[in-house]
Amino acid sequence: xxxxxxxxxxxxxxxxxxxxxxxxxxxxxxxxxxxxxxxxxxxxxxxxxxxxxxxxxxxxxxxxxxxxxxxxxxxxxxxxxxxxxxxxxxxxxxxxxxxxxxxxxxxxxxxxxxxxxxxxxxxxxxxxxxxxxxxxxxxxxxxxxxxxxxxxxxxxxxxxxxxxxxxxxxxxxxxxxxxxxxxxxx
Amino acid sequence: xxxxxxxxxxxxxxxxxxxxxxxxxxxxxxxxxxxxxxxxxxxxxxxxxxxxxxxxxxxxxxxxxxxxxxxxxxxxxxxxxxxxxxxxxxxxxxxxxxxxxxxxxxxxxxxxxxxxxxxxxxxxxxxxxxx
Numbered sequence: 001x002x003x004x005x006x007x008x009x010x011x012x013x014x015x016x017x018x019x020x021x022x023x024x025x026x027x028x029x030x031x032x033x034x035x036x037x038x039x040x041x042x043x044x045x046x047x048x049x050x051x052x053x054x055x056x057x058x059x060x061x062x063x064x065x066x067x068x069x070x071x072x073x074x075x076x077x078x079x080x081x082x083x084x085x086x087x088x089x090x091x092x093x094x095x096x097x098x099x100x101x102x103x104x105x106x107x108x109x110x111x112x113x114x115x116x117x118x119x120x121x122x123x124x125x126x127x128x129x130x131x132x133x134x135x136x137x138x139x140x141x142x143x144x145x146x147x148x149x150x151x152x153x154x155x156x157x158x159x160x161x162x163x164x165x166x167x168x169x170x171x172x173x174x175x176x177x178x179x180x181x182x183x184x185x186x
Numbered sequence: 187x188x189x190x191x192x193x194x195x196x197x198x199x200x201x202x203x204x205x206x207x208x209x210x211x212x213x214x215x216x217x218x219x220x221x222x223x224x225x226x227x228x229x230x231x232x233x234x235x236x237x238x239x240x241x242x243x244x245x246x247x248x249x250x251x252x253x254x255x256x257x258x259x260x261x262x263x264x265x266x267x268x269x270x271x272x273x274x275x276x277x278x279x280x281x282x283x284x285x286x287x288x289x290x291x292x293x294x295x296x297x298x299x300x301x302x303x304x305x306x307x308x309x310x311x312x313x314x315x316x317x
Contacts, residue, residue: 003196030299056287056305057190061221062218062219062220062221062222062224062228063219063220063221063228064228065218065223065233066197066198066219066220066221067230085194087195088193088196088197089193089194090192090193091193091194092192092193093193099192099194099195099234099237100237101194101198101230101231101233101234101235101237101238101259102194102230102234104233104234104237104261104263105230105231105233105234106226106230108228108229108230108233109230110244126229126264126265126268127229127265128264128265129262129263129264129265130229130233130262131260131261131262131263132260132261133259133260134257134258134259134260134261137257148285153269168301170269185262
């Protein structure tokens with residue numbers, strides 16, 4: 001499942017539902033009323049929403065806290081997280097090489113957040129599948145940066161891709177591709 | 187060194203077990219450290235478990251005398267059910283063990299092995315160049 005902090009998620013949805021109702025635009029009026037569009041409107045970001053703060057909060061909880069993922073950057077439809085090197089995450093003490101599991105977690109979180117940043121909504125979602133290609137190991141001691149991008153969404157599925165590097169964006173250590181589904185879509 | 191005893195495996199709280207047939211199983215007890223959204227195990231933690239059981243099963247199949255460096259090539263994880271607040275188990279099957287490449291399939295389940303929560307197809311390279 002994805003990395004979403006449900007408490008935060010619920011409280012945000014709560015704020016939207018109870019907050020001042022936004023004026024529906026002409027575009028929204030022309031939409032056919034459906035469970036889907038209602039859900040989208042309900043889950044829209046508030047104007048003051050700060051993805052950086054949300055990501056920092058999520059990074060202080062659960063598995064992301066254990067792994068140590070941090071906010072690195074974001075834009076429309078993309079998100080970057082950092083995974084600082086830690087000896088508790090290595091696969092082999094002698095080589096000091098980071099295990100692949102934490103990189104998988106980093107990419108899962110970065111790509112799932114990119115979907116929110118693509119749609120501008122907090123729709124609940126779950127990972128359907130995620131494929132990762134390990135191009136080369138991350139250099140011991142280096143922080144790994146994970147870049148996640150949502151390049152297409154349909155009613156029920158979000159398509160994502162991403163890459164990770166350990167200092168030089170032109171020399172990736174891993175590539176990912178995958179899909180998520182919206183668990184509450186009609 | 188056993189993969190399942192790597193610092194990462196210890197951080198995750200993995201435990202090595204055997205099923206009734208003597209097959210290697212890794213258990214991942216539920217803890218805050220493997221939680222994604224509240225009440226559910228993080229997909230990344232499940233992928234880490236699936237990878238770890240794959241490498242451990244492969245390492246066991248290779249035996250004590252054959253110790254190539256196991257290099258992950260790719261992992262495709264598929265999530266089938268939400269993994270809830272209980273211990274998750276995983277076991278792996280080596281579909282093919284070649285000289286340079288091994289193809290492994292791993293599944294993870296909780297209370298019923300017939301209802302897997304996730305599975306992964308894992309391809310690895312066996313590097314014997316460093317003796």
